[in-house]
Each structure stands twice: as C-alpha cells, then as structure tokens.
Amino acid sequence: xxxxxxxxxxxxxxxCYLTASFLPxxxxxxxxxxxxxxxxxxxxxxxxxxxxxxxxxxxxxxxxFFHYYSFRYFSLETxxxxxxxxxxxxxxxxxxxSGIFFLLLLLLKIYMVTANLDFPFWPYAFLGFGTTLxxxxxxxxxxxxxxxxxxxxxxxxxxGMCLLNNFLSILFVVLIPWGAIGKMLGIFLAQGGIxxxxxxxxxxxxxxxxxxxxxxxxxxxPLIPGAAAGYFFNDIDKSxxxxxxxxxxxxxxxxxxxxxxxxxMFYAALSQTFHADIYQAVAEKQVRKILRVLIFINLLNTAGxxxxxxxxxxxxxxxxxxxxxxxxxxxxxxxxxNILMGICFSCSNVIVALGFSKSAxxxxxxxxxxxxxxxKFLIGQYGFEGGAWAQAFSYxxxxxxxxxxxxxxxxxFTSSKxxxxxxx
Numbered sequence: 094x095x096x097x098x099x100x101x102x103x104x105x106x107x108x109c110y111l112t113a114s115f116l117p118x119x120x121x122x123x124x125x126x127x128x129x130x131x132x133x134x135x136x137x138x139x140x141x142x143x144x145x146x147x148x149x150x151x152x153x154x155x156x157x158f159f160h161y162y163s164f165r166y167f168s169l170e171t172x173x174x175x176x177x178x179x180x181x182x183x184x185x186x187x188x189x190x191s192g193i194f195f196l197l198l199l200l201l202k203i204y205m206v207t208a209n210l211d212f213p214f215w216p217y218a219f220l221g222f223g224t225t226l227x228x229x230x231x232x233x234x235x236x237x238x239x240x241x242x243x244x245x246x247x248x249x250x251x252x253g254m255c256l257l258n259n260f261l262s263i264l265f266v267v268l269i270p271w272g273a274i275g276k277m278l279g280i281f282l283a284q285g286g287i288x289x290x291x292x293x294x295x296x297x298x299x300x301x302x303x304x305x306x307x308x309x310x311x312x313x314x315p316l317i318p319g320a321a322a323g324y325f326f327n328d329i330d331k332s333x334x335x336x337x338x339x340x341x342x343x344x345x346x347x348x349x350x351x352x353x354x355x356x357x358m359f360y361a362a363l364s365q366t367f368h369a370d371i372y373q374a375v376a377e378k379q380v381r382k383i384l385r386v387l388i389f390i391n392l393l394n395t396a397g398x399x400x401x402x403x404x405x406x407x408x409x410x411x412x413x414x415x416x417x418x419x420x421x422x423x424x425x426x427x428x429x430x431n432i433l434m435g436i437c438f439s440c441s442n443v444i445v446a447l448g449f450s451k452s453a454x455x456x457x458x459x460x461x462x463x464x465x466x467x468x469k470f471l472i473g474q475y476g477f478e479g480g481a482w483a484q485a486f487s488y489x490x491x492x493x494x495x496x497x498x499x500x501x502x503x504x505x506f507t508s509s510k511x512x513x514x515x516x517x
Contacts, residue, residue: 109244114362117255118355124259126414127267128276134344136273137417141347142212142335143221143277145328146201150225152321153197154190158182159236160316160445161309163372166240177300179233184299185306186229194226210335220277227284230291237295239368258283315454316445322461326434326487329465330480333472342477349423349481352412353431356401360394360435364442375446380503387439394435398428423477429485437488440495447502456498460491 132140151157162182169175201218231254238247261283265275334343367386374382401408405428406421413420437460444453464487471479 106242106244109248110239110366111362113248113251114358114366117251118358118362120255120259122355122412124263125412127263129413129416131266131270132272132276134341136276137344137347137351138340139212139217139273140276141343141350142210142331143217145331146221146324147225148323148328149321150197150222151228152317152323153193154222154226155186155229155232156190156310157313157316157320158186158309159232160450161312162233162236163240163368164312164446167373167376176296178305179237179295180298180300181302181305182309183230183233183295183297184301185309187226188299190226190229194222198222208332208336211338211340212335217274217277220274220281224277224281224284227281227288230288230295230297231284234291234295254283254287257286312450315450318454318458320457322457325461325465325468326491327484330468330472330483333468334477334480337476339477345417345420346423346477346480348409348413348417349420349427350484352409352420352424353427353484356398356428357431357434359397360390360431360438363390363393364435364438368442371442372446375443383443383503387443390439391432391436395432398431402428423481426478426481427484430487433486433488433492437491437495440499444495444499444502449502452498456491456495459494460488463490464488 162179165178166175169178198218201222202214205212205214235247235250238244238250258280261279262276263279265271265279269275271278331347334346337343367390370386371383374386402425405424406418409418409421409424441453441456444450444456464483467487468480468483471483473479475482
C-alpha cells in the first residue's frame with residue numbers, strides 16, 4: 094500500500110510539472126497566428142537577432158547560482174538555512190548583475206555600429222536584456238517549488254506567467270500594432286510584474302556574505318563560460334547572417350529557429366521535471382537511477398522530434414497564420430539539432446551534479462570551438478541553408494566527447510570503494 098501511495102504521489106507530481114510546461118506552450122502556439130498576422134519579416138528578424146544573445150545574458154547576469162542552490166539544498170537541514178542561502182545568492186545576482194547589464198548594453202552598441210547592422214539598437218536591446226535580468230527571481234522561485242515538491246503551486250504559478258505574458262503580448266502586438274517592439278515590451282512588463290511577485294513571495298532580504306559568495310562562485314564559475322559557450326552552439330549564426338542584410342531570409346530563418354526552440358521546450362520540460370531527481374540520485378549514490386533517467390528523457394525527446402517531422406509544413410502554416418510556410422526547409426533541417434542537443438544537455442547535467450563542473454567547462458569549450466568552425470565554414474559557403482545545417486550538427490562534437498567522459502566517470506565511480514554504488 095505504501096509503494097502504491099508513493100507511486101501515485103510521484104505520478105501526480107510528474108503530471109503537474111509536465112502540464113505546467115506543455116499547457117503554456119500549447120496556449121502560446123494557438124495564439125501565435127495572431128502574432129504572425131501582425132509581424133513582418135523584419136519584425137521576426139529583429140526578435141530573432143536580439144533573442145540570440147539570451148544564453149550570454151543568462152550566463153553573465155545570473156551566474157547559474159541555482160545549480161549551487163540545488164547542490165546545497167538537500168544538505169541543509171532547516172528552512173532558515175535554505176532561506177539565508179537563497180537570499181545571499183539573489184543579492185549577488187541582482188546587484189552585480191545590474192552593473193554587468195549596462196556594460197553588456199554598451200558592448201552591443203559598439204558591435205552594432207562597427208558591423209553596420211541594419212537593426213535599431215534602442216529600445217530593443219534594453220527590453221531584451223532587461224527581461225533576462227528580471228527573470229532570475231522567477232527561476233529561483235520555480236526551483237524552490239520543485240525542490241519542495243509543491244507541484245500544484247508550481248503549476249498555477251506557471252499558468253499565471255503564461256497568461257500574463259500572452260495578455261500583454263496580444264495587447265501590444267494585436268490590439269496596439271507595435272510589431273517587434275510591442276512583443277518585447279509585453280514580455281518585459283510581464284517579467285517585471287512576475288519578479289515583484291516572486292520577490293515578495295520569497296520574502297527576499299538582501300544579505301551579503303563573502304564566504305557564501307566565494308563558495309558559490311567556486312562551484313559555478315566553470316558553468317558561466319561553459320554555458321556562455323552555448324552561444325556558439327545556437328546563436329552565433331545570427332550575427333554571421335545579419336551582415337548579409339537579406340531581411341526576408343533572415344526573418345524566415347528566425348521563424349524556423351523559433352519553432353525549433355519551441356519544440357525544444359519538450360526536452361526542457363522533461364529535463365526540468367527530472368532535474369531534482371538527478372541531484373537526489375547523485376546524493377543517494379544510485380548510478381542505475383541516473384542512467385534510467387537519462388535514457389528515458391532522451392528516448393521521449395527523440396520520439397517527439399521524429400513524430401513532428403512529417404507535419405512540419407502543416408505546423409508552420411498554422412503557426413504563422415499561413416504566411417511563412419517558406420521556412421519549412423530550414424525547420425526540417427534544424428529538427429536534428431534538438432535530438433543531439435537533448436543528449437548533450439542531459440549528459441552535462443549529470444556531469445555537473447557529480448561535481449565535475451570544471452570538466453564540463455572544458456567539454457563545452459571544445460564543443461564551442463568545433464561548433465564555431467562549423468558555422469563559419471557552412472555559412473561562408475552556403476549562406477542561410479548552410480546556417481541551418483550548421484545548427485543541425487552544432488552539437489555533434491560535444492556529443493561524442495560528453496558521452497565518452499560520462500561513461501568513464503560512471504565506470505570509475507562504480508568500481509571505486511568510496512564512489513557511487515550501482516544500487517537501484
């Protein structure tokens with residue numbers, strides 16, 4: 094009876110987490126034709142260009158402290174200890190992150206002027222970068238709900254975010270036709286409201302503690318450049334292609350990339366659902382459970398991408414209100430990326446959870462160099478189509494070395510007296 098009750102509770106939590114990820118995604122998909130009817134090729138190009146810097150922003154504005162919080166959470170015994178740690182991490186994120194925010198705006202302005210890009214800087218850069226800065230309160234709040242197994246509250250909060258984002262987007266894109274600036278403004282205002290709610294809900298009290306800061310940076314610093322290297326896996330192509338000044342193709346390319354990102358939320362939902370389970374399995378030294386989670390996540394992700402492939406043109410017809418089905422070829426090529434990326438990310442999460450964050454950095458740097466070379470060559474030779482194929486294979490180099498490294502680490506742990514056991 095106890096096992097049945099445990100399984101039932103676990104299934105209910107899993108259902109809440111998955112629904113909290115998929116239902117907002119479905120709502121956004123059904124509303125997107127409204128946006129597409131009011132967004133031009135240039136609007137999509139602007140949105141694609143400024144969103145391409147998100148990985149860099151998340152890395153240098155947030156420092157990936159939520160990994161350290163997850164790492165320490167189960168070893169802290171009291172709520173007071175966990176709250177104090179969370180407040181100290183958020184203090185560093187917001188104060189230092191605010192300074193870096195303005196520095197990155199300046200660097201982007203210099204880049205856009207020197208590269209003579211045909212995209213305006215203001216206010217798009219401020220809205221895009223500001224949204225990322227404010228998102229860290231939301232990320233910590235969602236993580237804490239998940240670590241506390243508060244699945245229903247996680248669901249309602251996620252739905253509230255979705256409804257607020259879409260309401261403001263409809264207001265400033267459809268009802269008030271402001272195009273790309275309206276889309277970014279709606280998301281920025283929604284994120285600001287969500288940040289205030291999370292700030293009050295978590296009862297954040299700014300608290301500096303140098304010892305905590307040193308330990309957090311000591312754990313997370315390899316993740317920062319490693320995650321920033323993700324820019325060279327996913328988004329460096331937008332900068333290469335922007336100098337071609339082909340607004341139509343850039344818009345179509347951005348649409349295909351956007352749909353690929355939406356489909357990538359399928360993996361993200363699976364990964365987020367089992368994020369705490371991976372850290373718990375590592376803490377409990379259960380190698381087989383780690384492997385089962387990895388295999389389960391990636392089998393589902395691969396099946397999802399392959400099932401979508403035959404319906405990609407129909408999906409684009411619906412997704413863009415029948416306007417931008419020309420992006421189908423780009424989309425079909427880029428789908429392969431989601432499969433390889435899912436395997437790479439899941440392996441990297443386990444490597445970090447096992448405590449090999451510095452090794453994860455070296456793997457990311459190697460993979461980023463390989464990806465950069467791929468983008469540079471294929472875009473230089475084949476333009477936008479080359480960029481799509483480079484997207485598809487950008488994770489291939491990292492995939493090979495990550496699997497090899499993870500197999501060696503798990504083998505050494507299972508054979509070590511003080512390492513992980515293979516218990517289930």
